[in-house]
Amino acid sequence: MDREIEKLKGDAQNNSVDVLLVEDNSINQKLFSYYFNEYEVSFDVVNDGFEAIDILRKKKYKLILLDIELPKMDGYNTAKEIREVLNVDTPIVAITAHDIDDVKEQCFETGMNACFSKPISKIELVGVLTQFLPQEIFSNAIKRKADIEKVKDYQTIDFDYLKQISMGDKVFEKRLTEQFCEKISENLNMLDECLIKEDVAELKFVAHQMHSTIFIMGLRSKLESHLDAIERNTLNYEQLKARIGIISLVCKRAREEARQFLATAG
Structure with a gap:
């Protein structure tokens, strides 16, 4: 598994953009964008599988983050299209609101390399990025420590x-x-x-x-x-x-x- 990951990293070194995010939810788009900008990760964002296929015909990426539940064409079919039609071997990591155990088998069957579930924590995302992107991207940013403060207690929301x-x-x-x-x-x-x-x-x-x-x-x-x-x-x-x-x-x-x-x- 480690050798496979290193090969995937090595094959992607010359790509011009770090991450393609395929996600239709605007809040998730902004959340990912915030993280990417913080770690100086270059990225593009598209809203559905068809847009992903279209941009992958024109540009190369080191990593694809792919929501499973997408409008028009779901993540499974998008991944199959990327692998079988475009013949692109860029690592694909699935993101899902469902339980990982319910979807991981189908994710791997359609050519994805890993999957993780929402809500998306910074720690989880950094783990995925450090696994599939060059390590030097995070040499400075990862050293930052969280400054988690207590806030007022509310009846409904939890901060x-x-x-x-x-x-x-x-x-x-x-x-x-x-x-x-x-x-x-x-x-x-x-x-x-x-x-x-x-x-x-x-x-x-x-x-x-x-x-x-x-x-x-x-x-x-x-x-x-x-x-x-x-x-x-x-x-x-x-x-x-x-x-x-x-x-x-x-x-x-x-x-x-x-x-x-x-x-x-x-």
């Missing part, structure tokens, strides 16, 4: 994850909290609209997207089971309405507390 990934950066915490407020409002409106239209397919897609959004404010334990039920199960209208009601209540409380945090943030 532990946000404090961990921010490494004490107040501006980043404020920016991500603002993005959470915007994104969660958009998600709640979409859930209501889809329920009215009884558009189950779109409801499932919105529920999947919300997994990443709720992680930011520590809402996983409160909402994951309800989002999973919408995304994976066959529910009737009343069951969907009940699940969405709970999600809406928790998210609105979280949004209010996030706004309180913003009002007191320096």
